[in-house]
Amino acid sequence: xxxxxxxxxxxxxxxxxxxxxxxxxxxxxxxxxxxxxxxxxxxxxxxxxxxxxxxxxxxxxxxxxxxxxxxxxxxxxxxxxxxxxxxxxxxxxxxxxxxxxxxxxxxxxxxxxxxxxxxxxxxxxxxxxxxxxxxxxxxxxxxxxxxxxxxxxxxxxxxxxxxxxxxxxxxxxxxxxxxxxxxxxxxxxxxxxxxxxxxxxxxxxxxxxxxxxxxxxxxxxxxxxxxxxxxxxxxxxxx
Amino acid sequence: xxxxxxxxxxxxxxxxxxxxxxxxxxxxxxxxxxxxxxxxxxxxxxxxxxxxxxxxxxxxxxxxxxxxxxxxxxxxxxxxxxxxxxxxxxxxxxxxxxxxxxxxxxxxxxxxxxxxxxxxxxxxxxxxxxxxxxxxxxxxxxxxxxxxxxxxxxxxxxxxxxxxxxxxxxxxxxxxxxxxxxxxxxxxxxxxxxxxxxxxxxxxxxxxxxxxxxxxxxxxxxxxxxxxxxxxxxxxxxx
Numbered sequence: 001x002x003x004x005x006x007x008x009x010x011x012x013x014x015x016x017x018x019x020x021x022x023x024x025x026x027x028x029x030x031x032x033x034x035x036x037x038x039x040x041x042x043x044x045x046x047x048x049x050x051x052x053x054x055x056x057x058x059x060x061x062x063x064x065x066x067x068x069x070x071x072x073x074x075x076x077x078x079x080x081x082x083x084x085x086x087x088x089x090x091x092x093x094x095x096x097x098x099x100x101x102x103x104x105x106x107x108x109x110x111x112x113x114x115x116x117x118x119x120x121x122x123x124x125x126x127x128x129x130x131x132x133x134x135x136x137x138x139x140x141x142x143x144x145x146x147x148x149x150x151x152x153x154x155x156x157x158x159x160x161x162x163x164x165x166x167x168x169x170x171x172x173x174x175x176x177x178x179x180x181x182x183x184x185x186x187x188x189x190x191x192x193x194x195x196x197x198x199x200x201x202x203x204x205x206x207x208x209x210x211x212x213x214x215x216x217x218x219x220x221x222x223x224x225x226x227x228x229x230x231x232x233x234x235x236x237x238x239x
Numbered sequence: 240x241x242x243x244x245x246x247x248x249x250x251x252x253x254x255x256x257x258x259x260x261x262x263x264x265x266x267x268x269x270x271x272x273x274x275x276x277x278x279x280x281x282x283x284x285x286x287x288x289x290x291x292x293x294x295x296x297x298x299x300x301x302x303x304x305x306x307x308x309x310x311x312x313x314x315x316x317x318x319x320x321x322x323x324x325x326x327x328x329x330x331x332x333x334x335x336x337x338x339x340x341x342x343x344x345x346x347x348x349x350x351x352x353x354x355x356x357x358x359x360x361x362x363x364x365x366x367x368x369x370x371x372x373x374x375x376x377x378x379x380x381x382x383x384x385x386x387x388x389x390x391x392x393x394x395x396x397x398x399x400x401x402x403x404x405x406x407x408x409x410x411x412x413x414x415x416x417x418x419x420x421x422x423x424x425x426x427x428x429x430x431x432x433x434x435x436x437x438x439x440x441x442x443x444x445x446x447x448x449x450x451x452x453x454x455x456x457x458x459x460x461x462x463x464x465x466x467x468x469x470x471x472x473x474x475x476x477x478x
Binding site (some may be wrong): 001003004005006007008009010011016017021022023024025026028030031032051055059062095097145166186187190191194219221222223224225226227228229230231232233234 | 240241242243244245246247248249250256257260261263264265267269270271283290294299301334336384395407425426429430433460461462463464465466467468469471472473
């Protein structure tokens with residue numbers, strides 16, 4: 001088997017910093033964790049919050065702390081620091097090679113989708129962001145790693161795309177139309193979802209948008225780990 | 240402009256963990272840092288060392304500590320912990336959007352290559368790994384971000400490939416032959432270098448090998464940040 005991870009991410013129109021932070025980190029006992037946080041509001045303040053949350057979580061995961069405990073610790077830190085006035089969503093997706101599962105922790109009202117073949121399941125259920133009160137807990141789902149599995153996680157910029165203009169995004173329908181094609185790559189799925197949202201916002205995204213797609217495939221290639229990153233650079237501001 | 244980062248990474252033959260650790264992290268003031276460490280020997284012990292070094296460095300970079308100071312701190316920590324008996328190489332490549340440069344910090348006897356068009360420059364010069372003594376300093380190069388620039392960094396598994404069999408790897412020649420083709424992608428360059436090394440080791444790599452390629456290109460696409468990761472999974476060992 002192999003796990004393929006794809007991310008597509010865009011800033012709110014006319015802001016130079018995204019309030020969304022996403023990092024991928026190796027787990028100390030093998031496997032990877034992807035950590036995605038969306039800080040309240042946008043721009044520099046939101047970036048500082050989401051970066052703080054992600055740093056806290058990846059630091060704890062690196063020490064071997066379990067995902068749920070790391071999310072709770074980040075929430076307590078944020079609550080203590082901001083006295084409940086600033087909140088932040090958090091998703092952690094961990095490829096755990098010991099248990100042979102993907103562990104999904106969610107403190108985010110935005111749902112997730114889980115696809116197998118052409119079946120698209122919505123994982124919803126009330127989930128509250130970090131920093132809202134003491135003792136905030138994530139919802140945790142654990143799913144066996146098996147070829148054909150695809151998981152789609154996103155920040156609420158995707159959910160809200162187009163809604164100001166009365167043409168709201170239908171995330172499920174977009175996913176459904178893509179997975180009906182034969183064996184889409186996770187990057188194609190992430191890119192298509194993001195492009196659809198940006199189009200509905202008339203090319204001026206109303207919020208930061210991040211889309212994360214994880215796919216489990218049967219292995220048809222070598223045993224090389226690969227990573228690629230593309231970072232567009234705006235014209236330099238020295239500020 | 241855009242920055243494209245590609246990584247290809249393989250374990251030493253018949254080991255389940257690489258002694259090389261590579262992480263990419265967002266810098267607190269914008270841009271990215273790629274941190275690559277190679278712990279002495281191979282397998283679990285080497286992994287623990289390279290992970291400790293990378294964690295230390297990314298933790299400090301996240302707090303806004305400069306790259307050179309982070310490298311020195313990681314060296315002091317390793318030296319204190321292991322009393323000079325365990326060493327670890329370290330490369331940090333930072334895309335610094337404020338200065339408009341790539342900052343390359345090296346504590347690694349293995350050289351780097353810097354390409355512009357078809358010109359391939361070797362960056363060598365004595366550089367010692369972390370943990371060898373007190374007050375180890377990195378060599379630092381700072382290079383303006385401009386389209387056409389390509390930087391190649393690797394661990395010594397690449398340098399030593401084939402040498403036991405009397406057919407040593409010629410890294411420069413391999414790079415030269417690829418950059419003579421029109422505008423190779425960084426992933427193609429990383430994959431080709433790694434594949435050549437694995438071939439010279441007769442498909443049983445004698446050491447962990449990691450290749451990192453950073454390319455600066457003129458922007459021809461959208462302003463979407465993208466990342467993709469491929470993680471091959473060996474048949475599960477529960478050990």
